[in-house]
Amino acid sequence: MAHDSETGSEKKMAEGGNDAELLKEKANKYFKDKDYENAIKYYSEALELNSSNAIYYSNRSLAYLRTECYGYALADATKALEIDKNYIKGYYRRATSNMALGKFKAALKDYETVVRVRPNDKDARMKYQECNKIVKQKAFERAIASDEIKKSVVDSLDIENMTIEDDYDGPKLEDGKVTLTFMKEMMDWFKDQKKLHRKCAYQILVQVKDVLSKLPSLVEITLKEAEKITICGDTHGQYYDLLNIFKLNGLPSETNPYLFNGDFVDRGSFSLEVILTLFGFKLLYPDNFHLLRGNHETDNMNQMYGFEGEVKAKYTAQMFQLFSEVFQWLPLAQCINSKVLVMHGGLFSEDGVTLEDLRKIERNRQPPDSGPMCDLLWSDPQPQNGRSVSKRGVSCQFGPDVTERFLDQNKLDYIVRSHEVKAEGYEVTHSGKCITVFSAPNYCDQMGNKGAYIHLRGSDLKPEFHQFTAVPHPNVKPMAYANTLMQLGMM
């Protein structure tokens, strides 16, 4: 779908329409240069002059899709269709927004409409069929889930008897254990785009499931005076940038602890390499290497944004099932020295949530649509007081007063969260009480942002920011394994 720029068809515009058109042209140019923030700004200005133009809404909807603001994208696509119910692109936009939000049935309705209106459009038919397939598969999964207690993949594996072929000369666990030598060999092996033997991958997954399932939903650690921890944000399958973090900041070890704050997989096409490396270090240093769940360590996201496709391409559907089981055991939040709380998304849709409430969350599941578990994975801060509807269409946005009250009630100093790309790799908001850290530089090969990580020392718990830029990676584009409906060029 080309981006809408046809100007000729709108000669019948109201007064001020030409100014609005100029603003749209300006916005289109920013869009083309992938500067989505400015594109949104000028589409919005165009809409202020002429709020009855479906194309403006539709174009802004696409810019919102690109910046992951699916809630806003959905609202704009809906608006475009209210103005012009024959506007085909509006249906595509609304369908894509709904897909991104995991609302597959709603998306299917829009694809149905397009196919009905354009029976000879092959592209439309393909999208309809793709979406229909997902809806059917979801219905099937629900049927199974209610029929019997879901069995673990672990029970159907016979890892002991998996043979490693003689021609495999890659890394192997030593007596079934992850060692530092194994980790170094595996990282080099991955760097050369080679595949770890499936037996080793399964060994890591089964062991890490066991380790993670013994952790509480809220992990609490204490740093001594002289100790330091490094907190990283989203890595999103950018394996070569992960290696660069280790190069700049040192390999994980008992004296160089790390906390990776979710969204390890999806989008970047080296998600398996990232997650197996992180799981390997979790096994090697269970008390000094920490992982929290992000909103992308979930089935719906993995189906749309590439991780499921990548695991199926490199291994099997069964292995993806096991990943899904492991992800459900990732802890949801971590508290450092009873003062700093770390989570992937942010704070809550309601006041009064306590650390005790977080400890009690039964996390071994796909996240619900609302409530504390959903908020921890999905919410975002906002500059104004109070709460508002999420731009993403899930959870909420919370203001500085919300942060203040939460910290007061729980006797905390500040929160660290990730989840949003930031130009500088980090951002300090809410008077220093809400910090965002993001560690995927030049996100999706196109955002031009820096990455960052944070050092926290036991002595003062003051955040110290370190920035870095993207390094080259082999020529496999982000989203290469994503569902065809989500691939960038097709939106």
Ligand SMILES: [Mn+2]
């Ligand atoms: Mn996220």
